[in-house]
Amino acid sequence: MPLPTRVKIVDVGPRDGLQNEKQPVPAAVKIELVHRLQDAGLKEIEVTSYVSPKWVPQMSDNAEVMAGIRRVAGVRYSVLTPNMQGFEAALASRPDEIVVFGAASEAFSQKNINCSIAESIERFAPVVAAARAQGIAVRGAMSCTVGCPYEGDIAPEKVGYLAGLMKGVGVQRVDVADTIGVGTPRRVQAAIEATLAHYALDDVSGHFHDTYGQALANTLAALELGVWNFQSSVAGLGGCPYAKGATGNVATEDLVFMLHGMGIDTGIDLDKLIDAGQYISGFLQRPSNSRVAKAVLAKRAG
Numbered sequence: 001m002p003l004p005t006r007v008k009i010v011d012v013g014p015r016d017g018l019q020n021e022k023q024p025v026p027a028a029v030k031i032e033l034v035h036r037l038q039d040a041g042l043k044e045i046e047v048t049s050y051v052s053p054k055w056v057p058q059m060s061d062n063a064e065v066m067a068g069i070r071r072v073a074g075v076r077y078s079v080l081t082p083n084m085q086g087f088e089a090a091l092a093s094r095p096d097e098i099v100v101f102g103a104a105s106e107a108f109s110q111k112n113i114n115c116s117i118a119e120s121i122e123r124f125a126p127v128v129a130a131a132r133a134q135g136i137a138v139r140g141a142m143s144c145t146v147g148c149p150y151e152g153d154i155a156p157e158k159v160g161y162l163a164g165l166m167k168g169v170g171v172q173r174v175d176v177a178d179t180i181g182v183g184t185p186r187r188v189q190a191a192i193e194a195t196l197a198h199y200a201l202d203d204v205s206g207h208f209h210d211t212y213g214q215a216l217a218n219t220l221a222a223l224e225l226g227v228w229n230f231q232s233s234v235a236g237l238g239g240c241p242y243a244k245g246a247t248g249n250v251a252t253e254d255l256v257f258m259l260h261g262m263g264i265d266t267g268i269d270l271d272k273l274i275d276a277g278q279y280i281s282g283f284l285q286r287p288s289n290s291r292v293a294k295a296v297l298a299k300r301a302g
């Protein structure tokens, strides 16, 4: 399969990147981050989540953040909605896309959303139907498609099973997420292939955390299968509250550098993206996790 010539990136930094942050991040900072990402050319941004503020306090300003962003035509703003309560709350903020999120691991499903895989699908079904009736796109995040912090290795069959359930309730596209970053290229390909039994190539994206330094290799493995949608996090921000020790997604800067180096178009201005990463890293008072950002900043400093 020839490699794709263009790639679409969803920056999940404002949501996945910040949800686990212990220090309060004011809504104004999150809004500014979204603005800087869109100014850098991102066409899809995962802004926030409508989940329980007791479970994920950092996202409790969801409505304020969504109300504060300056929308740009052609940019898709997505939010996570695990159930009807979240969807109804999100509706007022007019997201372009909602994300239901399930797991290929029973244990992770219980820890993350307090229900079994089967129950999660029952919760998603009315959310998906309501969103589609309102003309809102629906994405499904599939966590732990390679490994789970509680169950260990996850077989591709479990990924295929979840993808089939997502498809069955009308989820339009799905993310193959390596939540704890233990995936290696061939195992990630197996998870993607299991998903491709239910979804077309154009509707499958890769979401790779970089905990074990495998995320770019896994991206290349996904590109080899023809996947051209990916999620990443500016400055490599992030981690999941229910996956201890898991670090952030692959840094968007590193992903863009690799893709541009391979002649694959992303529509993103790397310098502006690095500035966006510097903005949030400056606020958090720690260096960016992006190796590319570190290298470029050192070069800029002369």
Ligand SMILES: CC(C)(COP(=O)([O-])OP(=O)([O-])OC[C@H]1O[C@@H](n2cnc3c(N)ncnc32)[C@H](O)[C@@H]1OP(=O)([O-])[O-])[C@@H](O)C(=O)NCCC(=O)NCCSC(=O)C[C@@](C)(O)CC(=O)[O-]
Pocket: 016, 019, 049, 050, 051, 052, 053, 055, 056, 082, 083, 085, 086, 087, 101, 112, 113, 114, 115, 141, 142, 143, 144, 177, 178, 179, 207, 209, 239, 240, 241
């Ligand atoms: C899913 C729930 C809400 C179920 O939580 P639950 O306790 O089973 O829900 P419940 O229906 O029994 O309600 C209990 C309480 O939660 C409230 N509640 C119920 N629903 C909502 C809602 N939508 N928004 C706000 N509040 C809500 C509800 O009002 C009630 O409040 P109380 O009466 O006790 O004051 C809970 O488990 C939760 O919020 N979990 C957090 C999940 C989360 O955000 N995880 C991180 C994101 S997933 C991720 O990072 C992985 C991903 C996507 O990036 C891909 C990857 O890398 O793997």
